[in-house]
Amino acid sequence: MKKNCIVAQSGGPTAAINASLAGVIKGAIDSEVYDKIYGSVHGIQGVLNLNFLDLSDATPEFIDKLQKTPAMYLGSCRFKLQDMEESTSEYEKIFDIFEQLNIGAFFYIGGNDSMDTVAKLSKYSQAINSDIRIAGIPKTIDNDLIETDHTPGFGSAAKYIASGIREMAYDTCIYNVSSVTIVEIMGRDAGWLTAAAALARNEYIHAPHLIYLPEVNFYEEQFLSDLQKLLAKYRNVIVAVSEGIHDENGNYLAASLATADKFGHAQLSGAGKYLENLVKNRLGIKVRSVEINIPQRCAGHLISKTDITEAFRAGEAAVALTELGKTGFMTNFVRVSENPYTCDVSSVSVARVANKAKAVPREYINKDGNDVTEAMINYLKPLIQGEVYTEFTDGIVDYLDISHLTNQ
């Protein structure tokens, strides 16, 4: 008798996480093992609340559009399961529901926090000798999961950031006046996304002229000195900084700028705004800051075909691996060759991945700590290749109907 399966999404949105969902759905539809496909709404909480969408009859058109729809079709959650050593009540409830719904496999698409859930469910499943397969599928724009060459969602965010910075270079060079533009990019602890800004460069676009990642300490005086050197060479300088840059004591720059509103409440501004003020006050030059903000993770109109294709494969492979009896794993990417770029989808024990983070290695950052190296560029380049055709209706980007999330 066929079993059913559940798929859910968790953590922050990316432009590729729905492609992994599409891969799971396609894999499960094509499968001899699985019958019904339940989409759990709002992650593992959807299981606990019995909040499911039936995805079993997904059409090829639906699956295709889902791949290109940003953010999370099934919604998300930030929910940490209790350790089973402390209490098993949540686990019992979840596995009771799995039983009632005749579940053969549970697929969870998420980042390192979500892999904690996968690891815990796997451990409990093993402890009670359940044959329900538990599988993780990676995603995060931050690219900070270990045991995988890169993560789905990163390539699209990287492509968006690099293209955006190239366009800002067109914007900032028009006046015959020196200027500095500080661009703040997501990634509090890992600098992968900020590093991707380097891909904006070509023979005549020199932006970003400086790149600062959170993996190295940020020294304000050194930055001002770097900047002045660049301004002697280029009229309009663009600086890419991670939101998480910090001084040698680990203090975030962002935290140094406490802003008081008229109620007297303190409010943190970002690293970009902080540096804008620093440059203005110290160098007296025209300066602005741009925070790329949430578009870097939800701009479905500018995504990497490589990323979307791989995200889909990571979902599809997870289904295939559970069919072979595998459980307690996360699908991962193994770079096979650089030129031409090829990448295998494999798997790794999820217990090794959960709650860990991958920082940018020092050899990917230049000696002065204000740029990335050629090795980083070579690593990044394949991940942003290829474009995906965006649908428009009435002149506006058109994605899947998400009334189940917006009409509540």
Next chain:
Amino acid sequence: MKKNCIVAQSGGPTAAINASLAGVIKGAIDSEVYDKIYGSVHGIQGVLNLNFLDLSDATPEFIDKLQKTPAMYLGSCRFKLQDMEESTSEYEKIFDIFEQLNIGAFFYIGGNDSMDTVAKLSKYSQAINSDIRIAGIPKTIDNDLIETDHTPGFGSAAKYIASGIREMAYDTCIYNVSSVTIVEIMGRDAGWLTAAAALARNEYIHAPHLIYLPEVNFYEEQFLSDLQKLLAKYRNVIVAVSEGIHDENGNYLAASLATADKFGHAQLSGAGKYLENLVKNRLGIKVRSVEINIPQRCAGHLISKTDITEAFRAGEAAVALTELGKTGFMTNFVRVSENPYTCDVSSVSVARVANKAKAVPREYINKDGNDVTEAMINYLKPLIQGEVYTEFTDGIVDYLDISHLTNQ
């Protein structure tokens, strides 16, 4: 004997101003009247400094790619000519150079400040009985030029903003937690661009749930009350605000939030950041602000085909009108019919346009001052229609070589 012509760009960048430049070049190449086409670098300053690019041999490929290249291929300036009643020295220098270069026409693509330059040069030309034609071609993302249905550059910015807000709606609805997102949009005095946010809506995307333009006074208590009503209905509320919203005394909200950095310097934050703090402190709800910032005017990868086509026509028509002997004009758009949308390119005396601004009429704003009306939607919709194929090289948006601007 054929005459030569000069074309230049001025004011802030848009994604369509190069399409007007392409139209001028195409018009002049096809013309029986003009021979050499000089591109003046950095606006009228390029004339004074004899800083020209020769555009006479532009290929069809160059013209095509120019249309899709954002910002300003010829660079810009912020330069106000002295009144000729005060001093004619600048005018004499400019017309001497015109004479030396055998110029028959000068084309200036810009906003209302730039039309001041066109008006002044026209007036001087007339005063000295010169037969050099002086023509203005409109552009501004702000859509605030009078005597034209709309301005080139606005439709592309509007399309980008509406698409971006739709994507943010996908991003913000994923958690089962109430939230508010404040999106700050350009337009200090005119709310056209902020109004365009309304185009993000469809049957299930209700964002933006509130829209505040600078044409009506902003009342904080009313805003908080509006917001609470919306939050009772929708879990995740998105608010679109113009950077220029102000209280009944004309004080910008942005100015109310003076932030002090560690040097003790005051720094203005934007209206979005101000409202983020207000909502956080007063409603204690999850809130973030997003400033769309310069991408709304330089995102060449998401532009309106209608806008680019019309911008090109506005440039081409300017050449044709000078061939007929016309001078001292700005090309303008006249909406002929709504459904199907058709738009004529005509012209208007530039003296009527210069230094004036078109605000959003009250009937385009709802009674409560927190949304736009159906009439506004009907006005906006045709302007964002159609997509333009973006070129990518190595995964990154690829535009014309601008080394003449970046390598200096």
